[in-house]
């Protein structure tokens with residue numbers, strides 16, 4: 001029975017329900033060490049000049065090549081089923097991954113978008129055909145993934161977004177029109193999970209959109225205060241044609257999908273923050 005709200009503080013806890021670091025298996029710890037080695041070799045090993053250049057100029061080719069190298073180790077398919085080329089690891093291992101990948105600075109954001117918000121909508125809500133079409137490419141990083149929810153007038157209140165999908169009279173294609181902003185990986189993504197309202201719906205729907213569909217333009221890379229070595233852009237949809245079979249789940253289910261995906265991301269982000277703090281001695285003890 002899941003606990004509600006702050007019940008973990010007020011209610012009695014059964015110690016069997018508590019996961020402790022001592023419970024990690026050999027395999028999970030090996031994955032953590034692999035992630036750590038990857039970060040040390042591929043990111044810390046860049047040398048100060050290249051790392052600084054990555055931060056300053058946002059070398060998209062370098063970011064993409066790191067993503068592809070990480071996929072060779074299986075890291076882009078952590079939560080993807082084995083039949084689609086992934087490792088099908090459990091949520092706890094995802095948290096350990098989040099803790100370890102924080103050693104990769106901005107790259108943690110890039111791979112986070114690929115393995116979490118950019119792909120989990122398909123993992124959790126895709127049809128077998130959608131999974132077969134997109135997940136192997138995402139697991140191997142041949143396809144780079146992003147998640148397009150936020151709009152200039154719709155941030156925290158995401159369901160108020162104005163991006164619109166209009167179904168063609170033959171029912172085969174949606175035409176997408178609208179603007180998204182702060183899109184991580186947007187500068188090089190092949191796949192955009194886009195949240196839009198069909199016609200005059202009250203709630204969002206979700207679509208798998210390929211850059212190759214056309215009608216997509218990108219804004220300039222944002223100049224950010226931190227995580228500068230990650231791509232963040234605006235994405236504009238101008239009569240972007242999306243095949244009807246690329247609707248994720250059912251019409252009007254997009255807001256639920258959006259929040260469920262963000263909820264898992266929030267927990268993983270906390271694991272990343274803890275990893276970063278531990279390494280920098282902010283949580284008493286340096287575990288790496």
Ligand SMILES: Cc1cc2nc3c(=O)[nH]c(=O)nc-3n(C[C@H](O)[C@H](O)[C@H](O)COP(=O)(O)OP(=O)(O)OC[C@H]3O[C@@H](n4cnc5c(N)ncnc54)[C@H](O)[C@@H]3O)c2cc1C
Nearest residue numbers: 113147148149150154155156157181182183184185224232
């Ligand atoms: C680096 C970066 C990467 C991002 N990547 C993505 C991405 O890949 N895909 C994507 O879709 N989005 C992305 N985002 C967008 C992010 O999800 C939004 O910034 C976030 O949802 C907040 O929206 P906002 O910036 O419009 O702030 P607002 O919603 O305008 O909020 C501004 C402030 O007001 C507060 N506030 C808002 N509403 C209320 C309320 N009702 N009561 C009290 N306080 C309130 C908020 O807590 C916040 O402090 C990214 C953002 C950043 C900075």
